Amino acid sequence: MAIEFIGIAATQETSESGAGTPTASRDGISTQTEAGHAHGPVVQPGYLRDIARAHEESGFDRVLVAHSSASPDGFTVADQILTHTDRLGVLLAHRPGFVAPTLAARSFATLDAFHPGRIALHVITGGDDADQARDGDFTDKPTRYRRTDDFLDVVRKEWTSAEPFDHEGEFYRVQGGFSAVRPATPVPVYFGGASEDAVRVGGKHADVYAFWGEPLAGIAERIREVRAAAAPHGRDPRFSVSLRPVPAATEAEAWQRAAEILRLTKDRVSEARATFNLDHGQQRGSQRLLAYAAQGDVHDKRLWTAIAKTTGAAGNSTALVGSYEQVAESLLDYVALGVSTLLIRGFSPLADARDYGTLIDLVRAGTQRIADPVALEDPVVPA
Numbered sequence: 001m002a003i004e005f006i007g008i009a010a011t012q013e014t015s016e017s018g019a020g021t022p023t024a025s026r027d028g029i030s031t032q033t034e035a036g037h038a039h040g041p042v043v044q045p046g047y048l049r050d051i052a053r054a055h056e057e058s059g060f061d062r063v064l065v066a067h068s069s070a071s072p073d074g075f076t077v078a079d080q081i082l083t084h085t086d087r088l089g090v091l092l093a094h095r096p097g098f099v100a101p102t103l104a105a106r107s108f109a110t111l112d113a114f115h116p117g118r119i120a121l122h123v124i125t126g127g128d129d130a131d132q133a134r135d136g137d138f139t140d141k142p143t144r145y146r147r148t149d150d151f152l153d154v155v156r157k158e159w160t161s162a163e164p165f166d167h168e169g170e171f172y173r174v175q176g177g178f179s180a181v182r183p184a185t186p187v188p189v190y191f192g193g194a195s196e197d198a199v200r201v202g203g204k205h206a207d208v209y210a211f212w213g214e215p216l217a218g219i220a221e222r223i224r225e226v227r228a229a230a231a232p233h234g235r236d237p238r239f240s241v242s243l244r245p246v247p248a249a250t251e252a253e254a255w256q257r258a259a260e261i262l263r264l265t266k267d268r269v270s271e272a273r274a275t276f277n278l279d280h281g282q283q284r285g286s287q288r289l290l291a292y293a294a295q296g297d298v299h300d301k302r303l304w305t306a307i308a309k310t311t312g313a314a315g316n317s318t319a320l321v322g323s324y325e326q327v328a329e330s331l332l333d334y335v336a337l338g339v340s341t342l343l344i345r346g347f348s349p350l351a352d353a354r355d356y357g358t359l360i361d362l363v364r365a366g367t368q369r370i371a372d373p374v375a376l377e378d379p380v381v382p383a
C-alpha cells in the first residue's frame with residue numbers, strides 16, 4: 001500500500017520558546033504551531049526554502065499551504081516551494097467564492113504546467129463565519145457548501161474541456177468557457193469538513209477526503225459516511241488523517257515534551273483568544289474533537305486530546321505521543337482502516353520536519369507488511 005505523507009509549509013519562523021505575537025489563521029492560533037512564537041516578518045523567503053527542503057529530505061510527498069483571511073497569497077507561496085525543491089508536491093488550500101472558478105482552475109493548471117504532477121487542490125469551504133467576513137463573505141455555511149459544489153463543477157470543466165463550454169449553476173454562469181492550459185494529468189482534489197453538507201459535496205468531488213485526528217472508531221465511522229455519499233457519483237475516494245506526532249527516543253521523554261507543549265499552549269491560547277476572539281464552536285469537526293476530549297485525554301493507545309481541549313479544537317490539534325516505534329504503530333493503525341494519506345505536522349515546524357523522517361521510514365516499512373487489514377488491537381510494526 002502506497003502511503004502519502006503531507007507536512008505543512010510556513011513563511012514565518014516559529015519556536016517553542018521566546019516572545020512573539022499570535023498569528024491569526026484558519027487553525028485559530030497559528031498555521032505553524034500553537035505552542036510557538038513567531039519571529040521576524042510574516043514572509044521570510046529563506047525560511048520557506050529551508051522548511052520545504054527539510055520536508056523533501058525527510059521523505060514527505062507534499063506540504064500543505066494553508067489558507068486564512070490573513071495569510072500570504074497561497075499561489076505565490078506554492079510556486080516558491082515548487083521552484084526551490086526537486087520532487088516535493090504542494091497541497092494548496094483554496095476557498096471557493098473569492099476568485100472566479102475559471103480563473104482559479106487556470107491558476108492551478110498553470111502551476112501544474114511549470115511543475116507537472118506536483119500541485120493538488122485542497123478545498124476549504126470555510127467553517128468560521130468571522131474569518132469569512134474578514135474577506136467580505138457573509139453567506140452561511142449551507143450556502144457556502146452549495147457554492148463550493150457549483151465552483152468545483154466549473155473547475156473540472158475548465159480543466160478538461162477541449163472545446164468551449166457553457167455552465168448555468170446556482171452561483172456561476174459561464175458562456176464559452178475555455179482554457180488554453182489544462183493539466184496533462186488530473187489535479188487531485190482534497191476536501192475537508194465534518195458536517196452533513198461537507199460529506200454530501202465532498203462525496204461528489206473529492207479524490208481524497210481529509211479528516212482531523214479522531215480515535216480509530218471515529219475515523220472508521222467517517223470513512224463509511226463518505227463512501228456512502230460518494231457511491232451514487234461512482235467515486236471511490238482515498239482518505240487522509242491529520243495528526244500531530246510528538247515522538248522521542250523513549251515514551252517517557254515523549255510525554256515530558258508533551259507536557260511542556262501543553263504548558264506553552266495554555267499560555268499562548270489565552271493571548272490568542274483575547275487578540276482574535278476565537279470561536280470554533282460552529283465547526284462540526286471541532287465539536288467532534290471536543291466531545292472526544294471530554295471523554296478523556298488519551299484514546300486508543302496514545303491519541304492525546306489535551307491540546308484540542310485547550311485550544312477549543314482549533315483545527316488539527318490531536319497528537320500521538322510515544323517513542324518513534326510507538327507513534328509509527330499508531331499511524332499504521334489508521335492505515336489498517338484504509339487511510340492512505342497521513343498529514344503530520346509538529347509543534348516545532350522546522351525541527352519536526354527534519355525529525356519526522358524516522359517516522360516516515362518506520363511507517364513505510366510497516367505498510368509493506370500489510371497485505372490485508374489487520375486487527376486494530378494487534379498492528380504489525382517494524383522492530
